[in-house]
Amino acid sequence: MSSIFTRIINNEIPCFKIAEDANFFAFLDINPNAKGHTLCIPKKEVDKILDLEEETYMGLMAFSRKVGKAIEEALDCKRVGITVIGLEVPHAHVHLIPLNEMKEATFQSKVKLTTEEFEEIAAKIRAKL
Numbered sequence: 001m002s003s004i005f006t007r008i009i010n011n012e013i014p015c016f017k018i019a020e021d022a023n024f025f026a027f028l029d030i031n032p033n034a035k036g037h038t039l040c041i042p043k044k045e046v047d048k049i050l051d052l053e054e055e056t057y058m059g060l061m062a063f064s065r066k067v068g069k070a071i072e073e074a075l076d077c078k079r080v081g082i083t084v085i086g087l088e089v090p091h092a093h094v095h096l097i098p099l100n101e102m103k104e105a106t107f108q109s110k111v112k113l114t115t116e117e118f119e120e121i122a123a124k125i126r127a128k129l
């Protein structure tokens with residue numbers, strides 16, 4: 001069965017999309033550590049990030065860098081943290097987290113956003129790409 005992220009790419013599950021190219025896709029995390037918390041994924045479904053082919057791994061990092069720079073420009077944050085975990089969803093992904101405080105990097109403090117807030121944040125980031 002396809003991962004939840006493959007179903008997002010295929011438009012079977014809605015998301016707040018940030019960017020897409022031939023090989024990669026970025027969208028807002030539905031349970032964010034901070035406003036603008038974004039996930040970047042390869043379209044090819046591979047569970048662990050270190051199991052990606054090197055070209056895909058490097059491409060994912062370049063794509064994440066581009067999206068991360070747009071987040072930094074669009075939102076009020078000291079910097080964008082980059083994290084890889086993957087314990088919940090078995091489809092390689094990079095977390096880009098706009099950081100002002102260390103707790104936002106811990107995955108233990110979450111923010112609740114309305115649909116309108118998600119849409120507004122996604123539009124702000126897209127405008128900087």
Ligand code: 5GP
Pocket residue numbers: 004013015016027028029030031032039084085086087088089090
């Ligand atoms: P990890 O696998 O790195 O531990 O965490 C997976 C991340 O994906 C979590 O931060 C979680 O909030 C996010 N996530 C899980 N399911 C969905 C979903 O259906 N849509 C979105 N946008 N994010 C999701």
